[in-house]
Amino acid sequence: MIASQETTPCQEVVNCSLCRTPVSFFCRRCKINLCDSCIPGHLRVKSEFGHDVVDIGSKDEDDSCFCDAHPQYKCSAYCKTCDVVICIFCISIRHKLHEITELSSNVELFKRFSREKDRLQSFKNEIEPVLNHTNKLLSSFSSIYQKRKDEVSARGEEWHKQVEKTVKKLHQMLDDFKKENRTALQIQKTELEDMIGKINEICKKATKLQKANDIKEMQAFWSILKEKETIQEIRPYTFPSFAECQIDENYLQTYFGYIEKIPEQNVVLTERKLEYDVITDKRILQVPTVSCVIDSGFPPDEKYNARLYDMAVTDDKKVWVGGHSRELKLFDLQGHLHRTVTITCTGIYICLHNKQVVFSDNLKKAVKRVSDDDTVSTVFETKAWNPFGITSTASGDLLVCLRKDDQSKVVRYSSTGTVLQEIQYDSQCQPLYQWAWNIAENINGDVIVTDFKRNAAIAVNQSGMFQYSYGGEKRASELSSVTTDTVGHVFISDFRGDKIHMLDQYGKFLRYIIPRGERIDHPRAICMLDDDELIVGEYLSGLSKTIKFMEEQK
Known part of the structure; x- marks a missing residue:
């Protein structure tokens, strides 16, 4: 029998545990x-x-029930004294003088009964630490919020009467978050206590029926045991933090500070442990700095004098750069060139997907990939639509900005080119985009697109529903590329304003990032190196500059 490698977009190939080929x-x-x-x-x-x-x-159709003490033997009896199913070998040794009954045709019921009881007990063991942590949060609740208020007040004293209105506003935000968090934690505490109590009652009843060997009652109780629901996700509640910024009369909100509510996400209990570090240990630098510079060496465009268009950062912190030539270059952060790959168009829009460079080919209306041996292959074609900005997603898909005539949309493709989703209209059937230009996916699943004609950043959720729009007014700015960090901040390069706009995950403006000393000139490409540093590509000079804007709190 030869195993098939054919899969659907929602299906993964199951591989052999010994050689990693498809399994049979x-x-x-x-x-x-x-x-x-x-x-x-x-x-x-x-x-x-x-x-x-x-x-x-x-694999899951096995009706056999094997002894825990002697796995080579099947269970054939039930020891009432020890409340366990046993094999014939156990009867003659460990359970010789115990009260024994035959399993006969009820072996499957015992097996399923024990499995479901163990499932509930295991779930209880998982959520008890969550309840303990919730109690700890409640015990330190007031002191943590008071500390945040003290930080805001201390900052307010430096500004005296000029910032009194801002201090009161931030206090109110903290009080609102405090009230919201307290209510949510109390609800979670009550729900967890109630859930554990009910599980204890069911498990106690199940154990009693097992000891009594009452098959009829066990069959009647089976549906209750089987259908008892367990939750799959727990929300680890976090506290907001106060981030201080440099005082500047022209940028009150930018440099005074803001209250940031740490994004809360449901955690699948079976996939990873809850992360209980609820207080960030980093703050924004008052004076962001340029730490290193890479010269891409691309020639200038004859019409616009442009050199550098886009960048993508690898897992080992090397940088792929696309510019005004049919080449992609890979640099380390010290500026050393590691690879040069010849492609079929200028490298205007690139990203990393499955650790390989993927780019939009406007000339061929296709998305293409650079393999590890530097050969270029077509991943899929976009037919009548011209591809622009491109990004990979947490789920392994590709999001591509497409344009045809005066229409623009975002399409989600599988890694093999299957169209999974199209995002083009809002709930009133009006176009979301005039010219979708560059694109990024946020940690909460939002898809953020910069619109060339609207001069705005537009965010939709995973379902394509409009969330927010930023910009669209000031012609002193020209929003270009967009990227996000691991806590949901959004960073947008301002081509005309020579700065970076920093937003929270809801599209609220937080501050500008403007490095002192070595400035950034006409920034276009932007990527995260980590949560402390950005790398920004200058459109005209062809330079890539690393900007450090966060530091550890002292």
């Missing part, structure tokens, strides 16, 4: 996947429990 079989006793060629070798491996190789589709 499963060994129930060893709990591993096997391909055709690995079965003979696996069967030759000695195991005290033996092997039971079945078709992969039948």
Whole structure:
């Protein structure tokens, strides 16, 4: 039997545990996947429990119940004294003088009954630490919020009467967050306590029925045990932080500071542990600085004198740069050139996808990929639409800005080019974009697009519903590229204003990032190196500049 590699967009290939090729079989006793060629070798491996190789589709259809003490033997009896199913070997040794009953046809009920009870007990063990943490948050609640108020007040004293109105406003925001958080934590505490109490009652009843060996009652109680729901996600509530900024009369909101509510996201209990670090240990630098400069070396465009268009940062903090030539270049942060790849168009729009460079080819109306051996291949074609900005997503998809005539839209593609979603109109069937230019995905799933004609950044959620718009008025600014960090901040390069706009995840303006000393000139490309540093590409000079704008709190 040869395993098929065909998959749907929502399906992943299951690989052999030994050689990573597509799987066909499963060994129930060893709990591993096997391909055709690995079965003979696996069967030759000695195991005290033996092997039971079945078709992969039948892996979950095993009706056997094996003894915990002697896994090589099937269970054939139930010990009332010890409340456990046992094998014939156990009867003659450990349970010789105990009260024993035969399992016979009820073995499957015992097995399913125990499995569901264990599931609930395991879930209870997972959420009890969450309840403990919720109680700890409540105990330190007032002191943490008072500390934040003290920070705001201390900053306000420096500004005296000029900032009194701002201080009161921020106090009110903290009080609102405090009230909101307290209510949410109290609700969570009550829900968790109630849930654990109900689970205890069910498990107590289940244990009593097992000891009584009352099959009829167990069958009647089975639906209650089976259908008892468990939650899959827990929200770890966090506290807001106060971020101080440099005092400047021209930028009151930018340099005084702001209250930032740390994004709260549901955490799938089975996938990762809750992160309980609720207070950030970083703050924005009063004076952002340029820490290093890379010269891309691209020639100038004859019409606009442009040199550098876009950038993409690799996992090991190297930078792919696209400019006015049919080449992509890979630099390290010290400015050393590591690779040069010849492509089929100018590198105006690029991103990293599965650790490889992907770019929009306007000439061929296609999205293309650079492989590890520097060959260029077409991922998919965009047909009558011209591709512009492109970005990869947390789910492994590609988001592409497309334009045709006077229409513009964003399309989500799978890694093989299947169209998964189109974003073009708002809830009133009006166009969201006039010219979707550059694009980024935020940590909360929002899709943020800079619109060339509207001179604005437009955000929609994962479903394509409008969330907010930023800009669109000041002609002293020209919003170009966009990127985000791991806590949801949005950063937009201002081509005409020679600065970076910093927003929160809801589109609220926080501050400008304007480095002192070595300024940034006509910034276009922008990427995150980490949550402390940005790298900005200058359109006319061809230079890439790393800007440090965060530091550890002392």
